[in-house]
Amino acid sequence: MKTGYLFFVNRLIQIKKMKINNKTKETQKQSLLREPSKVMKLDRLGSFHQTRLSFSRQLIEQLKNNKWTIKISKWDIDKNGIGNAIISSVKGANEFCLVVFCHPINDQDRSDRVIAEKWDMTFSLFNGKPTQAEINYMSKNLKVQEAGHHLPKQMTLSRANKSVRVFNSVLSSLSEGKQPSKTLINDIGYLVRTTAVYGNGKFGIGDFDSISENSFLKKPFQAEMLTVYLIRFFSIELINFLAKIKGEVSSVRLSDEISKHIGVGNATGLGMAPFLINHPELLHKWINARETAISKVLAIENLDIKQQNEIINLLNRALSYCTQWKVDDQNQSVRIKNLRLDLETIINNPSTKKLLSQTYPLKNIFDFFVDQISLETEEILHSIFMEPFSNLVENLTEEMATVETKSVPIKYKIKKVINIIRQNYDWALKVDVNEQKENHFFWYTSQAKLEPRLGVQVRDHGSEKQLPFDIAHQVQNTLKLLETLPENMTISEVMIKHPETRNIIRRIIINDTSEYSEIQDNLHSDKTKPIDILRCKLSFFGASKYDPKSDLWTRITLFQGAPLPHQLQEKNACDWIFPYLSDA
């Protein structure tokens, strides 16, 4: 049953007993979840920010709680930064090693794009400790990435390029005994930038299913996140190593403050977009966990003084973060500016502190400001509100993975499916599929590195090979067909007689029980901005500093502000939302 996003106190429903903390009143409540028709719009999905539920945050929690140890177990890098290294991460009896190869590369060969064929560094996360024979094998195959043959013990495959300007500048400063310019570090945010991180059986590496008994991999994208976290550690160790060689006794190491502000860059293109459309059950799980977390924190009845101050601090931290979030993209610059103004308004409005001390503080603050703030601000408020309440939201991270069903449930009859379409796919039925503007784009896979791309119908070749992302069109055609058939016919019989409907009927039936499984916009429309899909997925990864380069790709930073390996056991190691570098 669908429910509205209503925060009236008398409509709060009981879910289960949860303790916020010793000082806070126990609550048994959460608000009703927001309607999918509100949440699953591209412009809102494209306004999401990192939250406590993001996969990089989950990884750091995992590393801290299970007392992982991370160390360099092999360092065979020469004075030019070329060679092989192994970073070992150990959790109890399990060891996962990041195998690194650094290669010489000409400046003109260095490209962010997935179609590049040479990189400064190539990586693989290896399940266990690799033998010398396995290292030799990987030395030949990792450097060619997709074109190589890979071992089942390899859990990920990745590559990165140096951000040459930052890398050379930092190297120069450290070797001269100085810390690098904080402004430069903040403006770029990383020493190296990955251009792909593949996992789960891609290109012959190991399937996660094969080692899913290991709890570390039960949560989504943890192998990929560990890979990126270890790449970040490697990049910092590499610059320290090279600075020492260059500057000898006069060199210094990067300070912890600056190291912590260094993340890993990533150039993200359309390759990420089809994932959310191809995995509707998983998309639902992610969004449902996020919406449930939001509803739980909005249902908090009272905050103690410490918690009130924490919310104020987080609002200020978010504002500081925004002042250091600088991009060239005009549209995103305007959004950031508005976000900053909104946050200033919320911080400076006397009602904020007042509302925080009253009942249902977070819900009331949200309701008070919602009509005067942007979508970016609405969603950053949700990130802020979740942040202090790890006890409330942590369990939800267990709900963010799924085993996707292979069959279509057999209990459905035509009448029921027609009802689902009319109730849940109202957005699709409203699309005028005969209008040219609703058929502007098509999605396809390019021969170049199998990269997903967006074609323009009237301009580009290849529409006959398009991916089935015309959901609105398929829904309308299927509804027309179903309306001509007996309403008590089983949907299995429909699919056996009309196999062309199976793809969309599967989606529709998934949506019956997984309401957040469908992006509720026509992905073929001329208004579609794929960057919104990318941003949604990247927010679940825990990206920060989205830096769109067009509607089709963006740069981001991962793990900026995250604790360094030696800081993992510090008290506040897991509190690293909204990275900020003072004096930058």
Added chain:
Amino acid sequence: MLEVSSNQIYSETYKALRSIDIDWGIAKDSANLCKWLATHNQFFLGSILKTTDLYKSGNISTSVNDNTYDKPLSSALMGMVLVEYVASNNRTWEGYLNSPKFLVAAMDLISHEQKCHLELSDRHHNIIAITDKEKLYVDLNSLSNKNEYFFLNVTQKNKNININELNLYDMSFATKVNKKCWEKLKSMAFDTYVPESDASKSGAGY
């Protein structure tokens, strides 16, 4: 022989079937059945390639009602929908099948996901495969690649059966496949990609 992951088996089969215009939903089913066979140490690659040849030449049926010895129903393509159809309508289906091992894979998947018990028997009503709760009993020796007449029905109770249980926990995620056959499958998959052009580069924001 070449070692490939189950993820590769799924994705390359899916695309290869799309290259010959098999419907999206059916191609996905078939890819899942190939993955099931591979992870349960059963050959699949030769059979799926043969299926694509038969489909292209019009010598295999995708109709539950219209199938013959010479043009049997493809269990690789229609296995999932057929089992769902039998289970949802609680009826018996009978007819000629090609490569029934795909149907057995579908029986196991659907039995697990939808908690229904299914039975496949040959023209003499000898049980070839039966699902029972979390178990699958199957007479692998009777699952030839020849076209045969079969009965598929829902079964309500456990039966005394003298065929072996397939150990569903004996799974292999990296599978060795014939290199030549794999390359053929991959080249079919490659046909679903659009050649690079200046226009297509702009479609990636270059």
